[in-house]
Each structure stands twice: as C-alpha cells, then as structure tokens.
Amino acid sequence: MLVAQLRDQLVDALYAQRRADYTCPACHQRVGLRHGTRVQPYFAHRPQSSCSILGEGETAQHITGKRQLAAFFADGGVVTLEHVLPQIQQRADCWVARSDRPPLALEFQCSPIATQQVWSRTRGYQRLGVYPLWILGSRYGRQKLGWSLIERFALPLRGWGLCLLFWDVRRQRLRIDHHLYQDALGNYHGRTTWLVNLAGLIAGYQQPLPQVVLNYPVWRARLARDLHLKAPAIMAVQEQLYPLGHHLLHIPAVLATTAQTVPLFGQGLLMWRVLVAARLFALSTSKVTVATVNRLATSSFDVVGGHLQAVGVTATRSLEIAKRQLMADLVNQGYLRAMTDGWVICRPLRWLDED
C-alpha cells in the first residue's frame, strides 16, 4: 500500500514520517510504514488484521510498477494511487480521472488471480461506469498467448483490437499484445508492440496487419498425433464423428477456410465447421431450419471447447458470422439450396476417403 490516511489527509509513503497513527483508507485499521533496501517505502497492515479491501501483497515489482504506471498515465487525466471505492469494496492501483470520458481503473496484476475474482472486480468497476484496464506483471509476461490469459485479461482498445497489456518495470515500458485472434486451425495470434508513452497508446496501431498463412501439414500431423494419444480435447470432437461414420483426418475440402475468429473458439473454426456440417448432413430430413442450424452451432461450439464469453469479450458476433459463412459456402458449392425459411440439402457432403 502506497497511500495511508493521517487524520483526514492521504499521505504517500514516499513522503511519510515514521509515526504510529497512520490508518488504512479502506478499513481504517492501523498500518505501519515499511522501508526495505530494495523496496520503496510502503504501508502495511498488521499481520492479524483483516482488511475488507486488501490488495495483493506488496512485492518490489508491484510497488515500483504502480508508481511507474501513474507516471505513464499522467498525461491522460488526474492520476491518483490506490483509489478506494467503498461502494464496491475495491481499490484500484491507479485511478485516472478524465475530463471528457469515464475514469480508468488500472489494476497492476503481478500475483496469481482466479478468473472469478477478475470477473467480479471488472463488473464492479463497470457498474460504476469505470473502464478497468488489467495491466500484467512479469509472471504473465512470460506466459504463452492462449486461453488462460485471454479469458481473464483480454480487452478491446480503440485502434488495437483485442489486447493484453503488460508493464515491464525494468524497461519502464508498456507492452501491448494486440489484434488477438485465432486462425481456423485454432492457433492464437497477436502482434506485440512496445510503447514508451501514453500518446502511442492513444494513437493506436498504424501499420498494416500481416496475412497469416495456415499450415495444414503441421496441423494434420498434430491432429494425427493427438488422435493417436487420445488427447481429450480432440477425442471429444472425434467421438461425435464416429457414429456418423466420419474421421477428422478426412475433412471435406469445402469446409477449409482462412477466416479468423475471436480467440474464444477452443479447437478452432475448422473443427467447429466440421462438426456442424457432419451433423447437418446426418439429419433425418433434407429440410434444414434456422433453429436447427442455431442448435447445431451452439452445441458444436461447446464440443470444440469454445467459450461464449471471456471477461472482456464475447463470441456472439464471431459465432454468428461463422454460421452465416458456413451456410453460404455450402450453398455456393451446391450442397445446400437456400429457401425463404431455411435450406434444403441437395447432395451429400463428400469426405476425403469416400471416392
């Protein structure tokens, strides 16, 4: 904790004298001033105290980073450290009050945190009309881009698409992993940009995004290996296909796609298309209603490990586009005919082993 209360004043630990009557601005219990050789001064609750809005334990990274972030965001508005919001029992590491837009609440997250806790803190800020920014410490900066980070911390930022933000205390720079998405084979992608000031963040990403080339041979080799090893995520899909007489290694060519999705698609868009199509062409009727497609789309999304929402993004729109594109592809290739109230199956879907 960098800020404590002394009578009705807030005092920054950097300028605090050694004295006994500092209190926590949230719970009003006594706190003590601490100095370390490698840690800047900070305030600490007594070991037995139970603060109602206790933040994460103060490591050197967290203490230094909070101050650096306050400096980084200083041009964005009036910045205060450790802003207490008693109505939602939360304390933002940094608070940026902006004249023309809602305030920003910065959470500099260095320690482990459960998804549920990120949800509740994010929703708490949103209820107050505050925009939360999760900024991650070195523990997270070392992690591979994937669902674990995206589920909790990905958020959309103007000019950057879906992002993860990291603060590097040593370099005093903001790392932004932006334009996050999944390719059709389920691989996660994003661009990494380092920013030295807030102006760069506000400006957005100015360069063209590269085209991603799908590597089907690598994907097929991995798929074959995962099937051989009976990897649970792949087996969940394959076990749906066995009763229909199909195999994942014999995917119909019409289902291949280079489309991208939000990074909530689990095993990826291609697997999802395969499952929806396999079930669609196994229906006992040749007439396909919109309701049927919706049902197959949702249940298949579940089987391929898709997530309808993460803390900062939902799959709703991406799933809707995927549905529309799949049906359009099947119509264009002559497998389906569009009707006013649905589709009619014109010919069976040809899998690669069925010649």
Ligand SMILES: [Zn+2]
């Ligand atoms: Zn307290």
